[in-house]
Amino acid sequence: MTRPLPDELLKLPHRIEVPFTKLTTLGVGGVCHWLFEPTTEAEAQAFVRACVRESLPYRVLGGGSNLVVLGNMSMPVLRLRFPQELQRNGLTLTAPASFGHIRMAQGAANEGLSGMEYASGIPGTTGGALRMNAGAYGRELVDILDTFRFLTPQGELIEKRPEPGEFNYRCSFLTGGYVGLSFTVRLAGGDRESIQAQVRENMGKRGSSQPLSKRNAGCIFKNPPGTSAGRLIDLAGLKGFRIGDAEVSSEHANFLINHGHATAAEFAELMDVVRAKVRETHGIELEPEVEIWHAE
Numbered sequence: 001m002t003r004p005l006p007d008e009l010l011k012l013p014h015r016i017e018v019p020f021t022k023l024t025t026l027g028v029g030g031v032c033h034w035l036f037e038p039t040t041e042a043e044a045q046a047f048v049r050a051c052v053r054e055s056l057p058y059r060v061l062g063g064g065s066n067l068v069v070l071g072n073m074s075m076p077v078l079r080l081r082f083p084q085e086l087q088r089n090g091l092t093l094t095a096p097a098s099f100g101h102i103r104m105a106q107g108a109a110n111e112g113l114s115g116m117e118y119a120s121g122i123p124g125t126t127g128g129a130l131r132m133n134a135g136a137y138g139r140e141l142v143d144i145l146d147t148f149r150f151l152t153p154q155g156e157l158i159e160k161r162p163e164p165g166e167f168n169y170r171c172s173f174l175t176g177g178y179v180g181l182s183f184t185v186r187l188a189g190g191d192r193e194s195i196q197a198q199v200r201e202n203m204g205k206r207g208s209s210q211p212l213s214k215r216n217a218g219c220i221f222k223n224p225p226g227t228s229a230g231r232l233i234d235l236a237g238l239k240g241f242r243i244g245d246a247e248v249s250s251e252h253a254n255f256l257i258n259h260g261h262a263t264a265a266e267f268a269e270l271m272d273v274v275r276a277k278v279r280e281t282h283g284i285e286l287e288p289e290v291e292i293w294h295a296e
């Protein structure tokens, strides 16, 4: 049963009954009853403030590339649709949180700016990358982050520099109602062609090591200290293990893939099986890297 929403929310840009299969890269999940898509920071702030006034919990969605949604979502979901513009100022580059993360890395390369090459194969939005402190090849966003703008869960707009403890391995404090709005990275000048070549090389490496032809959500589990989750899953003999249309990829054991008609329940069950088998084989508890949204 969905709760009626106040007029001050309903006057903001929104859509109803949008399937999560279209909002996530894994392509599973029920229906998003209320999808709010503000096109300005003021609209995003109005959304948060209205939710606060109504004591209405909400979720924030980016590109859905790190998400498994179980069932229907009746609480409002916020997905930013800001104008897609990168702004260069000397050695810094600023992107709105709805900007494509890979597109930003390519944009930096095209500007002859070095430092974001590591991000060239990490899908989703820059907002999701900020929240997740996305990273690869030993680098992560906080390494280059200069300033960032966000809304607090009370709807206050803040711009600041990152401080120690705010961003850690695949996580940040921007959860539980915080909304990342934009960020600026500080990069180094370099040779445009070699930066672009590095971007292409990083993307090529992924094409040969990840099952990119099937829908997936990237690495499902975080790497435990000193080891790789994919290796633990592989050694537990789970590559190719399948429940319905959900499978542990044979190419990269930390990727679960959707053969076409997998359901969220099948992925949830597959994740449980993987965790139990890795616990039994290695005595290690895997922690999900993907976020799981339960029906609410």
Ligand SMILES: Cc1cc2nc3c(=O)[nH]c(=O)nc-3n(C[C@H](O)[C@H](O)[C@H](O)COP(=O)(O)OP(=O)(O)OC[C@H]3O[C@@H](n4cnc5c(N)ncnc54)[C@H](O)[C@@H]3O)c2cc1C
Residues within 6 Å of the ligand: 025, 059, 060, 061, 062, 063, 064, 065, 066, 067, 080, 097, 101, 121, 122, 123, 124, 125, 126, 127, 128, 129, 130, 131, 132, 133, 134, 135, 136, 170, 174, 175, 178, 179, 180, 181, 210, 212, 216, 217, 218, 219, 291
């Ligand atoms: C093929 C593939 C490869 C991947 N490789 C990597 C990799 O190498 N390294 C890596 O770190 N990740 C990787 N990922 C995971 C994923 O791309 C990143 O976590 C990405 O940063 C998530 O961004 P998103 O916009 O899709 O976020 P979503 O999946 O939409 O959301 C993820 C989390 O971020 C929150 N969020 C989204 N936008 C905002 C916002 N504006 N403000 C506040 N919170 C927000 C959501 O509430 C949720 O908690 C990969 C995924 C795929 C599919």
